[in-house]
Amino acid sequence: xxxxxxxxxxxxxxxxxxxxxxxxxxxxxxxxxxxxxxxxxxxxxxxxxxxxxxxxxxxxxxxxxxxxxxxxxxxxxxxxxxxxxxxxxxxxxxxxxxxxxxxxxxxxxxxxxxxxxxxxxxxxxxxxxxxxxxxxxxxxxxxxxxxxxxxxxxxxxxxxxxxxxxxxxxxxxxxxxxxxxxxxxxxxxxxxxxxxxxxxxxxxxxxxxxxxxxxxxxxxxxxxxxxxxxxxxxxxxxxxxxxxxxxxxxxxxxxxxxxxxxxxxxxxxxxxxxxxxxxxxxxxxxxxxxxxxxxxxxxxxxxxxxxxxxxxxxxxxxxxxxxxxxxxxxxxxxxxxxxxxxxxxxxxxxxxxxxxxxxxxxx
Numbered sequence: 001x002x003x004x005x006x007x008x009x010x011x012x013x014x015x016x017x018x019x020x021x022x023x024x025x026x027x028x029x030x031x032x033x034x035x036x037x038x039x040x041x042x043x044x045x046x047x048x049x050x051x052x053x054x055x056x057x058x059x060x061x062x063x064x065x066x067x068x069x070x071x072x073x074x075x076x077x078x079x080x081x082x083x084x085x086x087x088x089x090x091x092x093x094x095x096x097x098x099x100x101x102x103x104x105x106x107x108x109x110x111x112x113x114x115x116x117x118x119x120x121x122x123x124x125x126x127x128x129x130x131x132x133x134x135x136x137x138x139x140x141x142x143x144x145x146x147x148x149x150x151x152x153x154x155x156x157x158x159x160x161x162x163x164x165x166x167x168x169x170x171x172x173x174x175x176x177x178x179x180x181x182x183x184x185x186x187x188x189x190x191x192x193x194x195x196x197x198x199x200x201x202x203x204x205x206x207x208x209x210x211x212x213x214x215x216x217x218x219x220x221x222x223x224x225x226x227x228x229x230x231x232x233x234x235x236x237x238x239x240x241x242x243x244x245x246x247x248x249x250x251x252x253x254x255x256x257x258x259x260x261x262x263x264x265x266x267x268x269x270x271x272x273x274x275x276x277x278x279x280x281x282x283x284x285x286x287x288x289x290x291x292x293x294x295x296x297x298x299x300x301x302x303x304x305x306x307x308x309x310x311x312x313x314x315x316x317x318x319x320x321x322x323x324x325x326x327x328x329x330x331x332x333x334x335x336x337x338x339x340x341x342x343x344x345x346x347x348x349x350x351x352x353x354x355x356x357x358x359x360x361x362x363x
Contacts, residue, residue, distance in 0.1 A: 027171055028063035029070060029144045029161070033118055034176045045138060046183030050207040052125040058140060059118040060100050067112045069147040073100040076141040077123045080172065081133075089172055092129065094141060097121050131180040138180075140173040184248030191233075191243075193288045194257045196342035198234045200226070201243055201254070210247030220258055235259065260289035260340035267334070267350045269317075275324055279317040280310070283336050283348070290346050294338040302331050 036045070036056040045054060054077075062070050078094030098119035105116045129136060148158045162168045187209055191201030203209035212231055214223045220237030233243065235258045242253045265285040273279055283293050296315040298307035304320035315334075323329040332352040340346050 027161075028066060029073065029142075030061055030171070031058045031075075031140045031142060031173045031176075032061045032115060034058040034140060034173055036178060037120075040178075041181050041183055044179050044181035047125075047131055047180050048183060048185060048206075048208070049127060051127050052180075053122070054125060054138065055120065055122045057118050057120045059116045060104075060142075061115050062105065064114060066146065067105075067114070069149055070102055070105070071145040071147065072102070073116075073142055073144040075099065076170070077121055078139055078141045078172075079125065079129065080137050080139055080177075081129075082135045088168060089139070091141075092136070093125065095123050097123075097140065097142075132182060134179070136180050137177040139177045141170040142173075143170055182248075184250050186250045187245035187247055187252045189243060189245060189252060189254040191254070192256070194260050194341050195221070195233060195235045196260065198232055199256070201231050201233060203229045203231075203245055206247065208247070210245050210250075213244045213246070215242040215244050215253065257287060257289065260342040260344065261287075262290070262340050262344055262346045263348075265290060265348065267336075267348070269352060273319070273352060275322045276319050279319065281307075281315050281317055281334060283313040285313070289340055289342075291339050291341060293336045295336075297335045297337075298332065300330075300332045302329055305332055307334065 034056070035058070036054060038045070038053070038055055040046070045052065060073055075097035076094040077097045079092050080089035081092050083089050098121055100116050100119070102112070104119075105113050107113050125138075143160055143162060145160050146158065159165065162171050185206045187206050188204045189201055190204060192199045203212065206229075209229050212223070212225070214221060214233070217239065218237065220235070220239050221241050222234045222236065223243070224232045224234070226232050231243070233241075233256065238259045240255060240257055242255050245252045264287050265283055268282045268284060270280050270282075281296075283290070292312035293309075293315075296307050296309055298305050298317065303322060306318040306320070308316045308318075310316045317332075317334070319332070333349060334352060335347065335349045338346045
């Protein structure tokens with residue numbers, strides 16, 4: 001008799017152990033591995049002034065008591081905003097989530113397991129909530145159907161928990177919930193670096209571009225919003241300005257030249273000129289104010305030289321004679337001719353001396 005009593009105690013202890021849940025609601029069926037697959041910021045869901053797309057996954061764990069009596073689990077992905085005086089969560093939004101049948105707990109050998117397979121979800125939260133208040137949480141709402149033979153106290157029929165067991169429509173994930181954090185995006189400004197008359201600028205990477213302004217020393221340009229995150233800048237005077245996008249703490253600026261100067265840019269010669277040979281000369285225009293060089297010329301009073309175009313803003317120099325005894329006696333002049341992006345004439349000239357590699361008299 002004693003050994004039967006001990007065996008009964010062991011069975012009861014095992015049942016109680018299996019019934020213990022891992023979430024703080026103490027349920028015998030509950031979510032596990034609730035994770036999000038979107039980039040989080042400090043463990044929180046980033047949002048801005050737009051719908052928030054959230055993807056993730058989770059599964060379910062059931063107590064050993066339910067292995068023969070659980071029928072299905074229904075879920076919703078929802079948002080709560082705190083709890084009411086009755087201790088129940090304030091549901092503000094929800095949408096259907098994945099469902100789980102008893103087949104989702106059966107492994108490849110046909111054995112019922114305590115943990116289900118993991119399922120994915122993909123939801124879009126509408127832009128109607130003021131998440132700035134900080135009380136909003138993304139949670140799993142769930143309920144499950146069971147066979148009455150599971151032997152729950154005071155319940156002698158099939159039912160749905162928590163409606164039939166607790167008198168409430170849903171359980172919610174207790175130990176893992178995700179809050180929200182405002183994440184201001186960084187704008188990207190695209191458009192020309194030089195304005196001859198007017199230019200169109202687009203603010204990309206954001207739904208809401210923030211405040212768009214001009215940073216200018218004088219009133220040398222006007223700014224007009226033309227829709228679709230686009231602004232038109234009209235040139236009034238000459239000089240440099242900046243178009244500025246301010247979005248929360250993020251400030252992005254793009255410098256713009258009003259009018260194209262024809263006296264900028266740099267000549268570069270490579271390799272270093274040391275005697276007879278072939279060399280390359282480049283015209284570099286980081287301000288993007290000059291069209292590709294239309295014509296190269298070369299002249300010398302003391303050397304036999306030639307120059308040939310070799311692509312946009314590049315030419316090949318052939319030096320056929322050289323005074324190696326007196327470098328200063330070697331005299332070579334190169335000119336580049338073309339137009340600016342605003343149609344004005346462009347003419348640059350440079351004198352190349354022995355040993356030169358990077359030369360520009362205007363630097």
